[in-house]
Amino acid sequence: VFPPEVRFASAKLLNKIFHCFSSYCYFDVTEIDGVNTNELYNAVQLYLSSSVSITGNRLSLTRAVNSSGFTFGLANNDSISDSFNGVSVLWEHVVTQRQAQSFSWRPLPDEKRGFTLRIKKKDKPLILNSYLDYIMDKASDIRRKNQDRLLYTNSRGGSLDSRGHPWESVPFKHPSTFDTLALDPTRKKEIMEDLQDFANGQSFYHKTGRAWKRGYLLYGPPGTGKSSMIAAMANFLGYDIYDLELTEVHNNSELRKLLMKTSSKSIIVIEDIDCSINLTNRNNSPTANGSVSRSYYDSEIRGGCVGAEEGGNTITLSGLLNFTDGLWSCCGSERIFVFTTNHIEKLDPALLRSGRMDMHIFMSYCSFPALKILLKNYLGCEEGDLEDSILKQLEEVVDVARMTPADISEVLIKNRRKKEKAVEELLETMKLRAEMNAKNGVLRAKVEEGEEEQEEQEKRALDSESPKEESEIEDGDNSCKEEEKIK
Numbered sequence: 001v002f003p004p005e006v007r008f009a010s011a012k013l014l015n016k017i018f019h020c021f022s023s024y025c026y027f028d029v030t031e032i033d034g035v036n037t038n039e040l041y042n043a044v045q046l047y048l049s050s051s052v053s054i055t056g057n058r059l060s061l062t063r064a065v066n067s068s069g070f071t072f073g074l075a076n077n078d079s080i081s082d083s084f085n086g087v088s089v090l091w092e093h094v095v096t097q098r099q100a101q102s103f104s105w106r107p108l109p110d111e112k113r114g115f116t117l118r119i120k121k122k123d124k125p126l127i128l129n130s131y132l133d134y135i136m137d138k139a140s141d142i143r144r145k146n147q148d149r150l151l152y153t154n155s156r157g158g159s160l161d162s163r164g165h166p167w168e169s170v171p172f173k174h175p176s177t178f179d180t181l182a183l184d185p186t187r188k189k190e191i192m193e194d195l196q197d198f199a200n201g202q203s204f205y206h207k208t209g210r211a212w213k214r215g216y217l218l219y220g221p222p223g224t225g226k227s228s229m230i231a232a233m234a235n236f237l238g239y240d241i242y243d244l245e246l247t248e249v250h251n252n253s254e255l256r257k258l259l260m261k262t263s264s265k266s267i268i269v270i271e272d273i274d275c276s277i278n279l280t281n282r283n284n285s286p287t288a289n290g291s292v293s294r295s296y297y298d299s300e301i302r303g304g305c306v307g308a309e310e311g312g313n314t315i316t317l318s319g320l321l322n323f324t325d326g327l328w329s330c331c332g333s334e335r336i337f338v339f340t341t342n343h344i345e346k347l348d349p350a351l352l353r354s355g356r357m358d359m360h361i362f363m364s365y366c367s368f369p370a371l372k373i374l375l376k377n378y379l380g381c382e383e384g385d386l387e388d389s390i391l392k393q394l395e396e397v398v399d400v401a402r403m404t405p406a407d408i409s410e411v412l413i414k415n416r417r418k419k420e421k422a423v424e425e426l427l428e429t430m431k432l433r434a435e436m437n438a439k440n441g442v443l444r445a446k447v448e449e450g451e452e453e454q455e456e457q458e459k460r461a462l463d464s465e466s467p468k469e470e471s472e473i474e475d476g477d478n479s480c481k482e483e484e485k486i487k
Protein backbone atom coordinates (compact mmCIF):
# COMPACT_ATOMS: atom_id res chain seq x y z
CA VAL A 1 0.00 0.00 0.00
CA PHE A 2 2.78 2.42 0.99
CA PRO A 3 5.42 3.39 -1.55
CA PRO A 4 9.06 2.65 -0.47
CA GLU A 5 9.89 6.37 0.02
CA VAL A 6 7.09 6.74 2.60
CA ARG A 7 8.14 3.52 4.34
CA PHE A 8 11.74 4.73 4.53
CA ALA A 9 10.78 8.18 5.83
CA SER A 10 8.43 6.78 8.51
CA ALA A 11 11.05 4.25 9.65
CA LYS A 12 13.59 7.06 9.95
CA LEU A 13 11.18 9.17 11.98
CA LEU A 14 10.31 6.28 14.31
CA ASN A 15 14.01 5.58 14.78
CA LYS A 16 14.66 9.21 15.71
CA ILE A 17 11.85 9.22 18.27
CA PHE A 18 13.08 5.93 19.71
CA HIS A 19 16.68 7.21 20.08
CA CYS A 20 15.51 10.42 21.77
CA PHE A 21 13.89 8.47 24.60
CA SER A 22 16.37 5.58 24.76
CA SER A 23 19.25 5.59 27.24
CA TYR A 24 21.33 3.48 24.86
CA CYS A 25 23.50 4.32 21.88
CA TYR A 26 24.59 1.95 19.12
CA PHE A 27 27.76 1.50 17.05
CA ASP A 28 27.93 -0.51 13.88
CA VAL A 29 31.16 -2.34 13.12
CA THR A 30 30.78 -3.56 9.56
CA GLU A 31 32.95 -6.25 8.00
CA ILE A 32 33.79 -4.11 5.00
CA ASP A 33 34.27 -0.40 5.34
CA GLY A 34 33.67 0.96 1.82
CA VAL A 35 36.05 -1.31 -0.07
CA ASN A 36 38.53 -1.98 2.74
CA THR A 37 38.36 -4.79 5.25
CA ASN A 38 37.58 -3.49 8.71
CA GLU A 39 40.26 -4.66 11.15
CA LEU A 40 37.98 -3.94 14.08
CA TYR A 41 35.36 -6.41 12.80
CA ASN A 42 37.91 -9.27 12.76
CA ALA A 43 39.20 -8.24 16.17
CA VAL A 44 35.70 -8.18 17.70
CA GLN A 45 34.96 -11.57 16.18
CA LEU A 46 38.09 -13.07 17.72
CA TYR A 47 37.58 -11.30 21.04
CA LEU A 48 34.02 -12.53 21.36
CA SER A 49 35.14 -16.05 20.50
CA SER A 50 36.98 -16.12 23.83
CA SER A 51 33.80 -15.17 25.71
CA VAL A 52 31.42 -17.42 23.79
CA SER A 53 30.82 -20.65 25.69
CA ILE A 54 30.83 -23.82 23.63
CA THR A 55 27.62 -24.86 25.37
CA GLY A 56 25.72 -22.31 23.28
CA ASN A 57 23.06 -23.75 20.96
CA ARG A 58 24.33 -22.26 17.73
CA LEU A 59 27.89 -21.09 17.17
CA SER A 60 30.05 -20.38 14.15
CA LEU A 61 33.24 -22.38 13.87
CA THR A 62 36.33 -21.26 11.92
CA ARG A 63 39.89 -22.35 11.33
CA ALA A 64 42.29 -19.79 9.87
CA VAL A 65 45.16 -20.43 7.46
CA ASN A 66 48.34 -21.51 9.31
CA SER A 67 46.29 -22.21 12.39
CA SER A 68 46.15 -25.42 14.35
CA GLY A 69 43.16 -24.40 16.49
CA PHE A 70 39.45 -23.82 15.93
CA THR A 71 37.72 -20.58 16.85
CA PHE A 72 34.16 -20.39 18.08
CA GLY A 73 32.10 -17.35 17.25
CA LEU A 74 28.67 -15.83 17.51
CA ALA A 75 26.17 -17.26 15.05
CA ASN A 76 24.34 -14.94 12.67
CA ASN A 77 21.94 -12.49 14.37
CA ASP A 78 22.84 -13.80 17.81
CA SER A 79 23.87 -11.54 20.69
CA ILE A 80 26.13 -11.73 23.71
CA SER A 81 26.71 -9.42 26.67
CA ASP A 82 30.14 -8.46 27.94
CA SER A 83 31.44 -6.27 30.73
CA PHE A 84 34.46 -3.99 30.91
CA ASN A 85 35.54 -2.08 34.02
CA GLY A 86 32.13 -2.69 35.57
CA VAL A 87 30.22 -1.44 32.53
CA SER A 88 28.05 -3.92 30.65
CA VAL A 89 27.68 -3.86 26.88
CA LEU A 90 25.78 -5.93 24.35
CA TRP A 91 27.18 -7.20 21.06
CA GLU A 92 24.87 -8.36 18.28
CA HIS A 93 26.10 -10.13 15.16
CA VAL A 94 23.98 -8.75 12.33
CA VAL A 95 23.88 -10.51 8.97
CA THR A 96 21.68 -9.21 6.15
CA GLN A 97 21.43 -10.00 2.45
CA ARG A 98 23.22 -7.54 0.22
CA GLN A 99 21.28 -6.08 -2.72
CA ALA A 100 22.39 -7.49 -6.06
CA GLN A 101 25.24 -5.41 -7.51
CA SER A 102 24.79 -4.17 -11.04
CA PHE A 103 28.50 -3.49 -11.57
CA SER A 104 31.48 -3.32 -9.25
CA TRP A 105 35.27 -3.21 -9.66
CA ARG A 106 35.54 -5.37 -6.58
CA PRO A 107 32.69 -7.88 -6.10
CA LEU A 108 31.41 -7.85 -2.52
CA PRO A 109 30.08 -10.89 -0.61
CA ASP A 110 26.36 -11.65 -0.90
CA GLU A 111 25.94 -11.16 2.81
CA LYS A 112 26.51 -7.96 4.72
CA ARG A 113 28.01 -8.77 8.09
CA GLY A 114 28.66 -6.57 11.05
CA PHE A 115 28.53 -6.25 14.80
CA THR A 116 26.34 -3.77 16.62
CA LEU A 117 27.59 -2.59 19.96
CA ARG A 118 24.95 -1.34 22.41
CA ILE A 119 26.12 0.74 25.35
CA LYS A 120 24.55 3.18 27.78
CA LYS A 121 24.95 6.79 26.63
CA LYS A 122 26.68 7.74 29.88
CA ASP A 123 29.36 5.03 29.37
CA LYS A 124 30.29 6.26 25.91
CA PRO A 125 33.61 8.02 26.80
CA LEU A 126 34.97 5.09 28.80
CA ILE A 127 34.04 2.52 26.22
CA LEU A 128 35.34 4.42 23.24
CA ASN A 129 38.63 5.35 24.91
CA SER A 130 39.76 2.05 26.25
CA TYR A 131 37.41 -0.83 25.46
CA LEU A 132 38.11 -0.88 21.74
CA ASP A 133 41.91 -0.74 22.29
CA TYR A 134 41.54 -3.56 24.78
CA ILE A 135 39.65 -5.62 22.20
CA MET A 136 42.34 -5.03 19.56
CA ASP A 137 45.12 -6.17 21.95
CA LYS A 138 43.19 -9.18 23.14
CA ALA A 139 42.42 -10.21 19.56
CA SER A 140 46.06 -10.09 18.48
CA ASP A 141 46.96 -12.26 21.48
CA ILE A 142 44.31 -14.81 20.55
CA ARG A 143 45.42 -14.72 16.90
CA ARG A 144 49.01 -15.42 17.92
CA LYS A 145 47.98 -18.25 20.22
CA ASN A 146 45.82 -19.87 17.55
CA GLN A 147 48.28 -19.45 14.74
CA ASP A 148 51.28 -21.66 14.16
CA ARG A 149 54.65 -20.00 14.60
CA LEU A 150 56.43 -19.06 11.39
CA LEU A 151 60.07 -19.64 10.65
CA TYR A 152 61.51 -17.05 8.27
CA THR A 153 64.79 -17.11 6.43
CA ASN A 154 66.31 -14.44 4.22
CA SER A 155 66.06 -15.29 0.52
CA ARG A 156 69.16 -16.45 -1.31
CA GLY A 157 71.22 -13.60 -2.71
CA GLY A 158 68.91 -11.02 -1.15
CA SER A 159 66.20 -11.59 -3.80
CA LEU A 160 62.61 -10.57 -3.08
CA ASP A 161 59.64 -12.93 -3.24
CA SER A 162 56.50 -12.33 -5.35
CA ARG A 163 55.16 -9.89 -2.71
CA GLY A 164 58.43 -7.97 -2.57
CA HIS A 165 59.32 -9.52 0.76
CA PRO A 166 62.96 -10.40 1.52
CA TRP A 167 61.99 -13.21 3.94
CA GLU A 168 60.62 -16.65 3.02
CA SER A 169 58.51 -18.40 5.61
CA VAL A 170 57.44 -21.92 6.54
CA PRO A 171 55.29 -23.04 9.48
CA PHE A 172 57.47 -23.55 12.52
CA LYS A 173 56.75 -26.90 14.11
CA HIS A 174 59.77 -27.52 16.34
CA PRO A 175 58.47 -29.42 19.37
CA SER A 176 61.20 -28.31 21.79
CA THR A 177 59.89 -26.67 24.96
CA PHE A 178 61.43 -25.75 28.29
CA ASP A 179 59.93 -28.99 29.65
CA THR A 180 61.84 -31.12 27.17
CA LEU A 181 65.05 -29.09 27.37
CA ALA A 182 67.74 -30.83 29.42
CA LEU A 183 69.15 -27.98 31.44
CA ASP A 184 69.84 -27.30 35.08
CA PRO A 185 66.35 -26.52 36.54
CA THR A 186 67.52 -23.37 38.37
CA ARG A 187 69.15 -22.02 35.20
CA LYS A 188 66.05 -22.92 33.22
CA LYS A 189 63.81 -21.09 35.69
CA GLU A 190 66.08 -18.05 35.53
CA ILE A 191 65.87 -17.93 31.71
CA MET A 192 62.10 -18.45 31.68
CA GLU A 193 61.59 -15.65 34.21
CA ASP A 194 63.85 -13.37 32.22
CA LEU A 195 61.82 -14.05 29.05
CA GLN A 196 58.53 -13.57 30.88
CA ASP A 197 59.73 -10.29 32.40
CA PHE A 198 60.75 -9.13 28.95
CA ALA A 199 57.40 -10.04 27.38
CA ASN A 200 55.47 -8.31 30.19
CA GLY A 201 57.84 -5.36 30.38
CA GLN A 202 56.28 -2.88 27.95
CA SER A 203 55.68 -0.23 30.62
CA PHE A 204 59.14 -0.80 32.17
CA TYR A 205 60.94 -0.30 28.85
CA HIS A 206 58.76 2.72 28.12
CA LYS A 207 59.41 4.24 31.56
CA THR A 208 63.18 3.75 31.36
CA GLY A 209 63.44 4.98 27.77
CA ARG A 210 64.94 1.73 26.54
CA ALA A 211 64.10 0.03 23.27
CA TRP A 212 61.88 -2.98 23.92
CA LYS A 213 64.37 -5.65 22.86
CA ARG A 214 66.70 -8.12 24.48
CA GLY A 215 69.80 -9.97 23.36
CA TYR A 216 70.91 -13.48 24.28
CA LEU A 217 74.23 -15.08 23.42
CA LEU A 218 74.11 -18.88 23.53
CA TYR A 219 77.52 -20.52 23.55
CA GLY A 220 78.88 -23.99 24.17
CA PRO A 221 80.02 -27.15 22.38
CA PRO A 222 77.96 -28.56 19.48
CA GLY A 223 74.98 -30.69 20.51
CA THR A 224 74.35 -29.01 23.85
CA GLY A 225 70.97 -27.66 22.77
CA LYS A 226 71.49 -24.12 21.49
CA SER A 227 69.03 -24.55 18.61
CA SER A 228 66.64 -26.44 20.88
CA MET A 229 66.79 -23.54 23.33
CA ILE A 230 65.81 -21.04 20.59
CA ALA A 231 62.85 -23.23 19.62
CA ALA A 232 61.83 -23.51 23.28
CA MET A 233 62.02 -19.71 23.64
CA ALA A 234 59.79 -19.23 20.57
CA ASN A 235 57.27 -21.80 21.76
CA PHE A 236 57.27 -20.33 25.27
CA LEU A 237 56.60 -16.76 24.15
CA GLY A 238 54.63 -17.59 21.00
CA TYR A 239 57.03 -15.58 18.82
CA ASP A 240 58.02 -16.13 15.20
CA ILE A 241 61.65 -16.84 14.35
CA TYR A 242 63.74 -14.98 11.78
CA ASP A 243 66.79 -17.10 11.00
CA LEU A 244 69.24 -14.64 9.47
CA GLU A 245 71.81 -16.17 7.12
CA LEU A 246 74.51 -13.49 7.21
CA THR A 247 76.48 -14.97 4.33
CA GLU A 248 73.51 -14.19 2.05
CA VAL A 249 73.51 -10.50 3.00
CA HIS A 250 75.73 -8.29 0.88
CA ASN A 251 75.99 -5.02 2.74
CA ASN A 252 74.85 -3.02 5.74
CA SER A 253 71.88 -1.40 4.01
CA GLU A 254 70.58 -4.83 2.97
CA LEU A 255 70.91 -5.90 6.60
CA ARG A 256 68.92 -2.85 7.69
CA LYS A 257 66.18 -3.54 5.14
CA LEU A 258 65.88 -7.09 6.40
CA LEU A 259 65.51 -5.79 9.93
CA MET A 260 62.80 -3.36 8.88
CA LYS A 261 60.81 -6.22 7.38
CA THR A 262 60.68 -8.24 10.58
CA SER A 263 57.56 -8.14 12.70
CA SER A 264 57.17 -7.41 16.38
CA LYS A 265 57.05 -10.30 18.81
CA SER A 266 59.81 -12.18 17.05
CA ILE A 267 63.19 -13.76 17.69
CA ILE A 268 65.96 -12.81 15.27
CA VAL A 269 68.61 -15.50 15.21
CA ILE A 270 72.14 -15.53 13.85
CA GLU A 271 73.47 -19.05 14.32
CA ASP A 272 77.19 -19.83 14.53
CA ILE A 273 78.11 -16.18 14.37
CA ASP A 274 81.82 -17.02 14.45
CA CYS A 275 81.34 -18.91 11.18
CA SER A 276 78.97 -16.45 9.51
CA ILE A 277 81.41 -13.59 9.76
CA ASN A 278 85.15 -13.54 9.85
CA LEU A 279 86.50 -11.03 12.30
CA THR A 280 90.12 -11.86 11.59
CA ASN A 281 90.11 -10.32 8.10
CA ARG A 282 90.41 -6.75 9.26
CA ASN A 283 91.71 -4.00 7.09
CA ASN A 284 93.00 -2.09 10.05
CA SER A 285 94.53 -3.66 13.08
CA PRO A 286 94.87 -2.09 16.50
CA THR A 287 97.40 0.72 16.59
CA ALA A 288 100.84 0.24 18.03
CA ASN A 289 99.90 1.69 21.41
CA GLY A 290 97.10 -0.84 21.67
CA SER A 291 94.25 1.64 21.15
CA VAL A 292 91.52 0.56 18.78
CA SER A 293 90.47 2.99 16.08
CA ARG A 294 86.89 3.48 14.87
CA SER A 295 87.87 2.14 11.47
CA TYR A 296 89.08 -0.99 13.22
CA TYR A 297 85.52 -1.72 14.19
CA ASP A 298 84.30 -0.63 10.80
CA SER A 299 86.61 -3.06 9.14
CA GLU A 300 85.22 -5.54 6.72
CA ILE A 301 83.69 -8.72 7.93
CA ARG A 302 83.61 -11.26 5.21
CA GLY A 303 81.66 -14.50 5.17
CA GLY A 304 84.40 -16.67 6.65
CA CYS A 305 83.43 -20.30 6.72
CA VAL A 306 81.87 -20.48 3.29
CA GLY A 307 84.32 -18.22 1.54
CA ALA A 308 81.87 -15.43 0.91
CA GLU A 309 84.82 -13.24 0.10
CA GLU A 310 84.24 -14.14 -3.53
CA GLY A 311 80.65 -12.97 -3.09
CA GLY A 312 81.99 -9.56 -2.02
CA ASN A 313 80.19 -9.33 1.32
CA THR A 314 80.80 -5.99 2.94
CA ILE A 315 78.89 -6.20 6.19
CA THR A 316 80.87 -4.43 8.84
CA LEU A 317 80.94 -5.13 12.51
CA SER A 318 79.51 -1.69 13.16
CA GLY A 319 76.72 -2.55 10.69
CA LEU A 320 75.96 -5.66 12.67
CA LEU A 321 76.07 -3.79 15.97
CA ASN A 322 73.75 -1.15 14.56
CA PHE A 323 71.45 -3.98 13.56
CA THR A 324 71.08 -5.01 17.19
CA ASP A 325 71.76 -1.75 18.96
CA GLY A 326 71.29 1.30 16.78
CA LEU A 327 68.30 3.44 15.97
CA TRP A 328 67.12 0.99 13.35
CA SER A 329 66.89 -1.79 15.86
CA CYS A 330 63.90 0.01 17.36
CA CYS A 331 61.81 0.07 14.17
CA GLY A 332 59.59 -2.57 15.75
CA SER A 333 59.10 -3.61 19.31
CA GLU A 334 59.24 -6.67 21.49
CA ARG A 335 62.07 -8.32 19.66
CA ILE A 336 64.69 -10.73 20.86
CA PHE A 337 68.11 -11.12 19.25
CA VAL A 338 69.86 -14.46 19.70
CA PHE A 339 73.41 -15.16 18.58
CA THR A 340 74.87 -18.64 18.92
CA THR A 341 78.47 -19.79 18.77
CA ASN A 342 80.53 -22.86 19.53
CA HIS A 343 83.63 -20.71 20.07
CA ILE A 344 83.00 -17.67 22.22
CA GLU A 345 86.75 -16.95 22.30
CA LYS A 346 86.64 -16.20 18.56
CA LEU A 347 84.09 -13.41 18.96
CA ASP A 348 85.06 -9.77 18.89
CA PRO A 349 85.02 -8.15 22.35
CA ALA A 350 82.76 -5.45 20.87
CA LEU A 351 80.03 -8.07 20.54
CA LEU A 352 80.52 -9.32 24.08
CA ARG A 353 80.71 -5.95 25.80
CA SER A 354 78.10 -5.44 28.52
CA GLY A 355 74.86 -3.98 27.26
CA ARG A 356 75.21 -5.60 23.83
CA MET A 357 73.97 -9.07 24.60
CA ASP A 358 71.95 -8.84 27.79
CA MET A 359 72.39 -12.45 28.82
CA HIS A 360 75.25 -14.85 28.07
CA ILE A 361 73.99 -18.43 28.40
CA PHE A 362 76.56 -21.21 28.55
CA MET A 363 75.15 -24.48 27.23
CA SER A 364 77.41 -27.06 28.81
CA TYR A 365 77.89 -30.81 28.80
CA CYS A 366 75.10 -32.81 30.40
CA SER A 367 74.90 -32.44 34.18
CA PHE A 368 73.10 -34.83 36.54
CA PRO A 369 69.89 -32.74 36.84
CA ALA A 370 69.83 -32.42 33.03
CA LEU A 371 70.40 -36.17 32.67
CA LYS A 372 67.35 -36.85 34.85
CA ILE A 373 65.25 -34.74 32.46
CA LEU A 374 66.52 -36.75 29.47
CA LEU A 375 65.79 -40.06 31.25
CA LYS A 376 62.27 -38.86 31.95
CA ASN A 377 61.69 -37.61 28.40
CA TYR A 378 63.13 -40.56 26.52
CA LEU A 379 62.39 -43.50 28.84
CA GLY A 380 59.62 -42.14 31.05
CA CYS A 381 61.85 -42.79 34.10
CA GLU A 382 60.78 -40.84 37.16
CA GLU A 383 63.06 -40.24 40.14
CA GLY A 384 62.04 -43.42 42.04
CA ASP A 385 61.92 -45.74 39.00
CA LEU A 386 65.66 -46.41 38.89
CA GLU A 387 67.69 -48.26 41.49
CA ASP A 388 69.58 -46.02 43.86
CA SER A 389 72.89 -47.72 43.06
CA ILE A 390 72.47 -47.03 39.31
CA LEU A 391 71.50 -43.42 39.95
CA LYS A 392 74.54 -42.98 42.19
CA GLN A 393 76.85 -44.39 39.52
CA LEU A 394 75.32 -42.14 36.89
CA GLU A 395 75.76 -39.13 39.16
CA GLU A 396 79.40 -39.98 39.80
CA VAL A 397 80.32 -40.47 36.18
CA VAL A 398 78.19 -37.86 34.36
CA ASP A 399 80.44 -34.86 34.95
CA VAL A 400 83.69 -36.58 34.04
CA ALA A 401 82.14 -38.26 30.98
CA ARG A 402 81.60 -34.79 29.45
CA MET A 403 78.85 -36.02 27.09
CA THR A 404 76.50 -33.59 25.38
CA PRO A 405 72.71 -34.02 25.68
CA ALA A 406 72.80 -34.92 21.95
CA ASP A 407 75.25 -37.79 22.64
CA ILE A 408 73.14 -39.06 25.52
CA SER A 409 69.84 -38.84 23.66
CA GLU A 410 71.39 -40.89 20.85
CA VAL A 411 72.14 -43.74 23.28
CA LEU A 412 68.71 -43.51 24.90
CA ILE A 413 66.74 -43.34 21.68
CA LYS A 414 68.32 -46.59 20.45
CA ASN A 415 66.87 -48.63 23.34
CA ARG A 416 63.88 -46.53 24.26
CA ARG A 417 61.59 -49.58 24.44
CA LYS A 418 63.83 -51.36 26.97
CA LYS A 419 64.42 -49.03 29.89
CA GLU A 420 66.93 -51.18 31.82
CA LYS A 421 69.02 -51.92 28.75
CA ALA A 422 69.05 -48.24 27.79
CA VAL A 423 70.25 -47.16 31.23
CA GLU A 424 72.88 -49.92 31.37
CA GLU A 425 74.24 -49.03 27.96
CA LEU A 426 74.29 -45.35 28.88
CA LEU A 427 76.23 -46.10 32.05
CA GLU A 428 78.73 -48.21 30.07
CA THR A 429 79.20 -45.48 27.48
CA MET A 430 79.64 -42.85 30.15
CA LYS A 431 82.26 -44.93 31.97
CA LEU A 432 84.15 -45.45 28.71
CA ARG A 433 84.05 -41.74 27.96
CA ALA A 434 85.18 -40.91 31.48
CA GLU A 435 88.17 -43.30 31.12
CA MET A 436 89.05 -41.83 27.77
CA ASN A 437 88.83 -38.30 29.16
CA ALA A 438 91.02 -39.25 32.10
CA LYS A 439 93.67 -40.72 29.73
CA ASN A 440 93.48 -37.68 27.49
CA GLY A 441 93.73 -35.46 30.55
CA VAL A 442 96.96 -37.20 31.71
CA LEU A 443 98.37 -36.96 28.21
CA ARG A 444 97.46 -33.30 27.94
CA ALA A 445 98.98 -32.56 31.34
CA LYS A 446 102.22 -34.25 30.21
CA VAL A 447 102.31 -32.26 26.98
CA GLU A 448 101.68 -29.05 28.89
CA GLU A 449 104.43 -29.95 31.39
CA GLY A 450 106.83 -30.58 28.49
CA GLU A 451 105.92 -27.26 26.91
CA GLU A 452 106.50 -25.43 30.17
CA GLU A 453 109.88 -27.09 30.60
CA GLN A 454 110.89 -26.16 27.07
CA GLU A 455 109.89 -22.57 27.67
CA GLU A 456 111.92 -22.52 30.86
CA GLN A 457 114.97 -23.82 29.00
CA GLU A 458 114.61 -21.26 26.26
CA LYS A 459 114.39 -18.54 28.88
CA ARG A 460 117.50 -19.78 30.55
CA ALA A 461 119.33 -19.98 27.25
CA LEU A 462 118.41 -16.36 26.57
CA ASP A 463 119.55 -15.33 30.04
CA SER A 464 122.88 -17.08 29.57
CA GLU A 465 123.52 -15.06 26.40
CA SER A 466 123.45 -11.79 28.34
CA PRO A 467 126.72 -10.87 30.24
CA LYS A 468 126.66 -12.10 33.80
CA GLU A 469 128.79 -11.97 36.91
CA GLU A 470 131.26 -14.81 37.16
CA SER A 471 129.58 -16.35 40.14
CA GLU A 472 126.22 -16.18 38.37
CA ILE A 473 127.66 -17.93 35.34
CA GLU A 474 129.07 -20.58 37.58
CA ASP A 475 125.75 -20.99 39.29
CA GLY A 476 124.07 -21.17 35.92
CA ASP A 477 126.50 -23.80 34.75
CA ASN A 478 125.92 -25.81 37.84
CA SER A 479 122.19 -25.57 37.48
CA CYS A 480 122.48 -26.58 33.83
CA LYS A 481 124.50 -29.55 34.81
CA GLU A 482 121.96 -30.41 37.46
CA GLU A 483 119.17 -30.04 34.97
CA GLU A 484 120.92 -32.33 32.59
CA LYS A 485 121.28 -34.85 35.32
CA ILE A 486 117.57 -34.62 36.02
CA LYS A 487 116.80 -35.04 32.36
Ligand SMILES: Nc1ncnc2c1ncn2[C@@H]1O[C@H](COP(=O)(O)OP(=O)(O)OP(=O)(O)O)[C@@H](O)[C@H]1O
Nearest residue numbers: 180181182183222223224225226227228405406409
Ligand atom coordinates in the same frame (compact mmCIF):
# COMPACT_ATOMS: atom_id res chain seq x y z
N1 LIG B 1 69.77 -29.48 26.23
C1 LIG B 1 69.11 -30.36 25.46
N2 LIG B 1 67.91 -30.83 25.84
C2 LIG B 1 67.24 -31.72 25.10
N3 LIG B 1 67.70 -32.20 23.94
C3 LIG B 1 68.89 -31.78 23.50
C4 LIG B 1 69.65 -30.83 24.25
N4 LIG B 1 70.79 -30.61 23.58
C5 LIG B 1 70.76 -31.35 22.48
N5 LIG B 1 69.62 -32.07 22.42
C6 LIG B 1 69.25 -33.01 21.35
O1 LIG B 1 70.32 -33.02 20.42
C7 LIG B 1 69.93 -32.57 19.13
C8 LIG B 1 70.90 -31.49 18.64
O2 LIG B 1 70.79 -30.37 19.50
P1 LIG B 1 70.89 -28.85 19.01
O3 LIG B 1 70.84 -28.77 17.53
O4 LIG B 1 69.87 -28.06 19.77
O5 LIG B 1 72.34 -28.51 19.54
P2 LIG B 1 73.24 -27.25 19.18
O6 LIG B 1 73.97 -26.91 20.44
O7 LIG B 1 72.42 -26.20 18.55
O8 LIG B 1 74.25 -27.88 18.14
P3 LIG B 1 75.08 -27.07 17.01
O9 LIG B 1 75.99 -26.14 17.73
O10 LIG B 1 75.78 -28.18 16.30
O11 LIG B 1 74.06 -26.38 16.15
C9 LIG B 1 68.54 -32.02 19.28
O12 LIG B 1 67.72 -32.49 18.24
C10 LIG B 1 68.03 -32.52 20.60
O13 LIG B 1 67.21 -33.64 20.40
